[in-house]
Amino acid sequence: MSQPSPGTEPIADDEILYRRIPASTGWYAEGVVSPEAFDPRKDEFTGISVYRKKHKSVEEVAKGKGKKGYYVASLRASDLREHGIEPVPSPILDADPPDPGHAELLCLTAENRLTDQALEHKLRLASLCFEVEGPFLPPTT
C-alpha cells in the first residue's frame, strides 16, 4: 500500500501555521499585525497561503524575493477553527522542490476579499497571530 503524499494529511488542531509578511509593506509594525497581511493577492483564487510548521521551518517560509525581507507570523489551527476559519492542506508536490507545507485558508480569496465577512476574517486573523519572528533579511550578494 502506498503512503499518502506528505502534506496531504489533515491539519491537526495543535498545528502551528505560518503566514509570511513582506517587511516593506508595513503590515507588521510596532508589535501590531495589520489585517492587510491577510489580504488575498490577485492570484490567490482558492485561498490565501499559509505554511505548516510541521513541514516547513520559519526560515524556509521567510525565503522570498522581497528586497527588505519578511516577517513570519504564527497562528494556531485550533484558534482559527474556533473562529470559523478552516485551514486545509494544499501541498504543492509538482514544484521543484516540492512544498508539502503549503496550506490554504479558503475563506479568503481574490474574489471575496472585500465582502463584510472577509474583512472580519482578516481582522480576526491579525488578532490571532501569537508570535511574529523576523525580519528575515535576504542574503547579501
Place this chain on the structure above:
Amino acid sequence: MSMTESSTLMSPSVRSVVDTSADSTSAGTIQRQDAAREQEFVKRRQRWQEIIDRRLIEWGCDPTQLEEDGLETPSKRTIAFAIVTAQVMRDGNLVAPSCVVPDAQGGIVFERRQDSVFESVRISIDGIIDVSQFENGELVRRFQIPDSSVTDD
C-alpha cells in the same frame, strides 16, 4: 468629500476637559476648554501632515519602495488620490489614523485602533473609498464614497 456618515475615525469633536457641575460656565473654565480643544485640533492636524509627508508623498515620489513579488503596487494615481483624501480628512479635523499601509491589490488603507474599535478607510484602485468600523472584531458600520464626491477645494 461628503461626510454624511460619522464614525470614531471621523469624529470631529473632543470631549470637554473640564466637566463639573460646580463651574461649567465661568469664563476661565470655558477658556481652558477652548484651549484644550485647540491643542487637540493642532495635534490631529500635525499627525495627518506626518502621514501625508512621510508616507504618502514619499510613496508617490518612489512607488518602487512598495514593490513586492505577487503584490500590486499602488499606482501614482491611487497615491495622489490618497493624498487628497488625507488632506480633506485633515481639514475636516477628523481623527488621524494610526498607520497607513498598502493592500495586496494596489489600494491604500488608513487604519486606526482604539481599545476595542478598529477602523479602516480603504482607497481602492477604482477610486472608491470604503470605510469600515469594527467593534470587538465585528463589522458594525460600513459605507462607501465614490471618487466623484471627493474634491480638494
